[in-house]
Amino acid sequence: MYALIGLLVVLVGLTTTATVESRARRLERRMMRVERKLDLLMEHQGIQDDDPVLAEVAALMHAGQHISAIKKYRDATGAGLLEAKQAVDRLQQ
Known part of the structure:
Protein backbone atom coordinates (compact mmCIF):
# COMPACT_ATOMS: atom_id res chain seq x y z
CA MET A 1 0.00 0.00 0.00
CA TYR A 2 2.79 2.44 0.95
CA ALA A 3 4.74 1.52 -2.18
CA LEU A 4 1.72 2.40 -4.31
CA ILE A 5 1.31 5.75 -2.57
CA GLY A 6 5.04 6.42 -2.97
CA LEU A 7 4.88 5.60 -6.67
CA LEU A 8 1.87 7.88 -7.09
CA VAL A 9 3.71 10.75 -5.37
CA VAL A 10 6.73 10.26 -7.63
CA LEU A 11 4.56 10.22 -10.77
CA VAL A 12 2.72 13.38 -9.74
CA GLY A 13 6.04 15.06 -8.97
CA LEU A 14 7.50 14.15 -12.36
CA THR A 15 4.39 15.32 -14.18
CA THR A 16 4.42 18.63 -12.32
CA THR A 17 8.11 19.17 -13.03
CA ALA A 18 7.64 18.46 -16.74
CA THR A 19 4.70 20.86 -16.91
CA VAL A 20 6.62 23.65 -15.18
CA GLU A 21 9.65 23.16 -17.44
CA SER A 22 7.44 23.19 -20.53
CA ARG A 23 5.78 26.43 -19.44
CA ALA A 24 9.16 27.99 -18.68
CA ARG A 25 10.44 27.12 -22.17
CA ARG A 26 7.30 28.56 -23.79
CA LEU A 27 7.59 31.75 -21.75
CA GLU A 28 11.26 32.08 -22.63
CA ARG A 29 10.47 31.75 -26.36
CA ARG A 30 7.69 34.34 -26.07
CA MET A 31 9.99 36.71 -24.21
CA MET A 32 12.65 36.33 -26.91
CA ARG A 33 10.08 37.19 -29.59
CA VAL A 34 8.90 40.23 -27.63
CA GLU A 35 12.47 41.43 -27.09
CA ARG A 36 13.24 41.00 -30.79
CA LYS A 37 10.15 43.00 -31.75
CA LEU A 38 11.09 45.72 -29.27
CA ASP A 39 14.61 45.83 -30.71
CA LEU A 40 13.17 46.21 -34.22
CA LEU A 41 10.84 49.00 -33.12
CA MET A 42 13.64 50.84 -31.38
CA GLU A 43 15.87 50.45 -34.42
CA HIS A 44 13.10 51.67 -36.74
CA GLN A 45 12.53 54.75 -34.57
CA GLY A 46 16.25 55.43 -34.25
CA ILE A 47 16.22 54.97 -30.49
CA GLN A 48 19.55 54.01 -28.97
Whole structure:
Protein backbone atom coordinates (compact mmCIF):
# COMPACT_ATOMS: atom_id res chain seq x y z
CA MET A 1 0.00 0.00 0.00
CA TYR A 2 2.79 2.44 0.95
CA ALA A 3 4.74 1.52 -2.18
CA LEU A 4 1.72 2.40 -4.31
CA ILE A 5 1.31 5.75 -2.57
CA GLY A 6 5.04 6.42 -2.97
CA LEU A 7 4.88 5.60 -6.67
CA LEU A 8 1.87 7.88 -7.09
CA VAL A 9 3.71 10.75 -5.37
CA VAL A 10 6.73 10.26 -7.63
CA LEU A 11 4.56 10.22 -10.77
CA VAL A 12 2.72 13.38 -9.74
CA GLY A 13 6.04 15.06 -8.97
CA LEU A 14 7.50 14.15 -12.36
CA THR A 15 4.39 15.32 -14.18
CA THR A 16 4.42 18.63 -12.32
CA THR A 17 8.11 19.17 -13.03
CA ALA A 18 7.64 18.46 -16.74
CA THR A 19 4.70 20.86 -16.91
CA VAL A 20 6.62 23.65 -15.18
CA GLU A 21 9.65 23.16 -17.44
CA SER A 22 7.44 23.19 -20.53
CA ARG A 23 5.78 26.43 -19.44
CA ALA A 24 9.16 27.99 -18.68
CA ARG A 25 10.44 27.12 -22.17
CA ARG A 26 7.30 28.56 -23.79
CA LEU A 27 7.59 31.75 -21.75
CA GLU A 28 11.26 32.08 -22.63
CA ARG A 29 10.47 31.75 -26.36
CA ARG A 30 7.69 34.34 -26.07
CA MET A 31 9.99 36.71 -24.21
CA MET A 32 12.65 36.33 -26.91
CA ARG A 33 10.08 37.19 -29.59
CA VAL A 34 8.90 40.23 -27.63
CA GLU A 35 12.47 41.43 -27.09
CA ARG A 36 13.24 41.00 -30.79
CA LYS A 37 10.15 43.00 -31.75
CA LEU A 38 11.09 45.72 -29.27
CA ASP A 39 14.61 45.83 -30.71
CA LEU A 40 13.17 46.21 -34.22
CA LEU A 41 10.84 49.00 -33.12
CA MET A 42 13.64 50.84 -31.38
CA GLU A 43 15.87 50.45 -34.42
CA HIS A 44 13.10 51.67 -36.74
CA GLN A 45 12.53 54.75 -34.57
CA GLY A 46 16.25 55.43 -34.25
CA ILE A 47 16.22 54.97 -30.49
CA GLN A 48 19.55 54.01 -28.97
CA ASP A 49 19.71 51.91 -25.83
CA ASP A 50 22.23 53.69 -23.63
CA ASP A 51 22.84 50.67 -21.44
CA PRO A 52 26.52 50.77 -20.36
CA VAL A 53 26.70 46.97 -20.38
CA LEU A 54 25.62 46.89 -24.01
CA ALA A 55 28.31 49.46 -24.78
CA GLU A 56 30.88 47.14 -23.18
CA VAL A 57 29.49 44.19 -25.14
CA ALA A 58 29.68 46.17 -28.38
CA ALA A 59 33.26 47.21 -27.59
CA LEU A 60 34.21 43.57 -27.03
CA MET A 61 32.59 42.65 -30.35
CA HIS A 62 34.48 45.35 -32.24
CA ALA A 63 37.69 44.11 -30.61
CA GLY A 64 36.99 40.66 -32.03
CA GLN A 65 36.25 39.10 -28.64
CA HIS A 66 32.95 37.46 -29.57
CA ILE A 67 32.95 34.86 -26.78
CA SER A 68 33.81 37.45 -24.14
CA ALA A 69 30.98 39.63 -25.43
CA ILE A 70 28.52 36.76 -25.09
CA LYS A 71 29.75 36.00 -21.56
CA LYS A 72 29.43 39.67 -20.56
CA TYR A 73 25.89 39.82 -21.97
CA ARG A 74 24.89 36.65 -20.11
CA ASP A 75 26.35 37.93 -16.83
CA ALA A 76 24.55 41.25 -17.17
CA THR A 77 21.16 39.97 -18.28
CA GLY A 78 20.89 36.40 -17.04
CA ALA A 79 20.15 35.31 -20.60
CA GLY A 80 20.73 31.80 -21.84
CA LEU A 81 23.55 30.98 -24.22
CA LEU A 82 21.43 31.02 -27.39
CA GLU A 83 19.63 34.24 -26.45
CA ALA A 84 22.93 35.95 -25.60
CA LYS A 85 24.52 34.82 -28.86
CA GLN A 86 21.56 36.12 -30.86
CA ALA A 87 21.62 39.45 -29.03
CA VAL A 88 25.36 39.87 -29.55
CA ASP A 89 25.00 38.94 -33.22
CA ARG A 90 22.32 41.65 -33.57
CA LEU A 91 24.73 44.17 -32.07
CA GLN A 92 27.31 43.21 -34.65
CA GLN A 93 24.98 44.05 -37.56
